[in-house]
Amino acid sequence: MSERKILIVDDDYNICELIELYLKKEGYIVMSTHNGLDAIEIFREETPDLVVLDIMLPKMDGWDVCRELKRISNVPIIMLTAKGDTFDKVLGLKLGADDYMVKPFEPRELVARVEAVLRRTNTPGLVTRQMILPHLLIDMDLYVVKINDHTFSLPPKEMELLYFLVKNQNRVFSREQLIENIWGFDFDGDNRTIDVHIKRLREKLEPLKNKYEIKTVWGVGYKFEVK
Structure with missing residues (x-):
């Protein structure tokens, strides 16, 4: 069972609860928030091992959150969005996102991607820089x-x-x-x-x-x- 910490950032409370349910079942410690500014504050306090990040967020959108997190950390990020445009995917990857999922998605697939990204990066949140x-x-x-x-x-x-x-x-x-x-x-x-x-x-x-x-x-x- 994993004890690694995952931060979920999505303005849809139901999606946060669903992802949290599946990740906790696999042994992850899960935190969630629903706007971009709070996400950065929680990240600095909790240093999660991976961030699941929606693009359309209040106060600060997912692009800016991703950019700021990658500025201060090498934390792996999986972007979530209702948009399936190639432009969004390319932009997310250019900003440093490690993976990308389009809503609606299968929760078990997201869990598998979390596991795969963590294996690939093997990187804690605020690593030695x-x-x-x-x-x-x-x-x-x-x-x-x-x-x-x-x-x-x-x-x-x-x-x-x-x-x-x-x-x-x-x-x-x-x-x-x-x-x-x-x-x-x-x-x-x-x-x-x-x-x-x-x-x-x-x-x-x-x-x-x-x-x-x-x-x-x-x-x-x-x-x-x-x-």
């Missing part, structure tokens, strides 16, 4: 960076930006994408903020310039390049 490369370590739990043998701290947003770029090394992101992933969907500042943080990070990474570079891709954005 480290990126380890030769001569470079970024530890988001301790909020420190180690370059060669020198360990130091960075301001929070610089840490998060560096971690995000290194985690997605060699992939190009626009300023808007970086702001969305680091500052969040409600950021109302100047997107040139990214340029200032990139400049500071380049200065910190100067000792490793022959190995790594935060490269400007003109007309597009930035990427962390491993040479």
